Amino acid sequence: MSNQTAGRICAHHHLYSTLARGMPAPRRSSESFLEILQNIWWRLDAALDLDMVYWSAKLGATEALMSGTTCIIDHHESPNCIEGSLSTIATACAEVGVRVNACYGVTDRFDDQNRLHPKVSPLSQMTDGAARGLAECDDFLSSGGRGMVGVHAAFTCCDETLQSAAELATKHSVGVHIHVAEGVNDVQAGARLENLAKDDWLLVHGVHLDRDIKGYLVHNPRSNMNNSVGYAKPTKRTNKILLGTDGIGADMNDEARLAYARLREFDVSENPETVWSWLTNGYDFFPEARHDKVTYNYDFADSPWHSAFTTNIRALSVEVDGEKILQDGRPTRVDLEQIRAKAQEQAVRLHRRLEN
Numbered sequence: 001m002s003n004q005t006a007g008r009i010c011a012h013h014h015l016y017s018t019l020a021r022g023m024p025a026p027r028r029s030s031e032s033f034l035e036i037l038q039n040i041w042w043r044l045d046a047a048l049d050l051d052m053v054y055w056s057a058k059l060g061a062t063e064a065l066m067s068g069t070t071c072i073i074d075h076h077e078s079p080n081c082i083e084g085s086l087s088t089i090a091t092a093c094a095e096v097g098v099r100v101n102a103c104y105g106v107t108d109r110f111d112d113q114n115r116l117h118p119k120v121s122p123l124s125q126m127t128d129g130a131a132r133g134l135a136e137c138d139d140f141l142s143s144g145g146r147g148m149v150g151v152h153a154a155f156t157c158c159d160e161t162l163q164s165a166a167e168l169a170t171k172h173s174v175g176v177h178i179h180v181a182e183g184v185n186d187v188q189a190g191a192r193l194e195n196l197a198k199d200d201w202l203l204v205h206g207v208h209l210d211r212d213i214k215g216y217l218v219h220n221p222r223s224n225m226n227n228s229v230g231y232a233k234p235t236k237r238t239n240k241i242l243l244g245t246d247g248i249g250a251d252m253n254d255e256a257r258l259a260y261a262r263l264r265e266f267d268v269s270e271n272p273e274t275v276w277s278w279l280t281n282g283y284d285f286f287p288e289a290r291h292d293k294v295t296y297n298y299d300f301a302d303s304p305w306h307s308a309f310t311t312n313i314r315a316l317s318v319e320v321d322g323e324k325i326l327q328d329g330r331p332t333r334v335d336l337e338q339i340r341a342k343a344q345e346q347a348v349r350l351h352r353r354l355e356n
């Protein structure tokens with residue numbers, strides 16, 4: 001028994017969504033996953049500027065740290081401020097002391113006049129926005145940034161863009177980080193990606209994936225439930241499973257508890273060790289996090305069986321590379337109150353833009 005674990009890893013985050021909390025309600029309610037994307041997320045990411053991206057990432061990284069999460073694999077989109085967005089996120093996370101693997105999620109869903117494409121065809125040409133997104137990934141990785149090549153999802157990209165993303169990833173010896181068959185509208189993803197995907201790809205969601213394709217599969221149980229897209233049945237997959245939050249915070253012990261409850265609803269013969277292995281599989285991406293020390297207010301924090309049923313375990317301190325970056329539940333490198341205040345200023349700006 002121990003009150004310590006290694007650092008936790010969030011294998012799929014959207015740090016830009018930290019400022020979404022409290023945003024104005026969409027003008028009409030969403031009846032499907034595609035409408036949720038159109039009414040909420042595709043309006044939000046289009047309204048972001050670099051100040052918002054910075055403070056959103058900084059608050060998100062701070063909240064991750066306060067949960068014992070020391071590593072984040074982020075998937076970013078800000079179609080009206082693409083250039084420099086990845087280094088902005090990397091800087092914000094480094095200031096807090098949290099490691100990040102960053103990518104820009106390319107998409108053809110905006111045409112060259114920056115209007116929402118009604119329907120992207122596999123045969124259409126790569127848009128200017130997708131080319132700029134690939135260039136942002138290329139620049140960030142070329143300058144030594146830790147990251148991947150991001151793709152929003154197959155259903156918002158033409159084949160030329162998917163192919164180019166795969167080639168760019170190979171050039172940098174990294175994988176592609178992509179949403180795959182999250183909703184029924186992306187059911188073609190398996191057919192379009194199976195000849196491109198490699199073992200180092202991060203396939204996110206896979207709820208409606210109709211075949212096995214190469215790569216890690218990231219399970220995001222809370223997001224899947226929130227969007228009503230269905231259960232991903234991760235134990236039925238041949239892929240190695242990781243756990244992500246899809247932008248709803250980065251408390252991985254909490255996400256694991258929810259993942260376990262949902263797994264048991266699906267299969268009552270399961271046990272907490274299964275979900276625990278999804279947490280530790282994340283060390284494939286951040287091996288150094290095995291040496292991080294997270295100390296909790298609970299003596300059996302390292303036990304999958306305890307953790308699954310103890311809902312109020314809190315991280316008290318976090319040590320990364322020998323440095324205490326969380327002490328008494330508070331970040332040591334940055335000022336928590338200042339980050340909350342600055343992030344709130346940016347949230348007000350963002351929400352005002354969404355109202356107009």
Ligand SMILES: [Zn+2]
Binds near residue numbers: 075179204
């Ligand atoms: Zn996502």
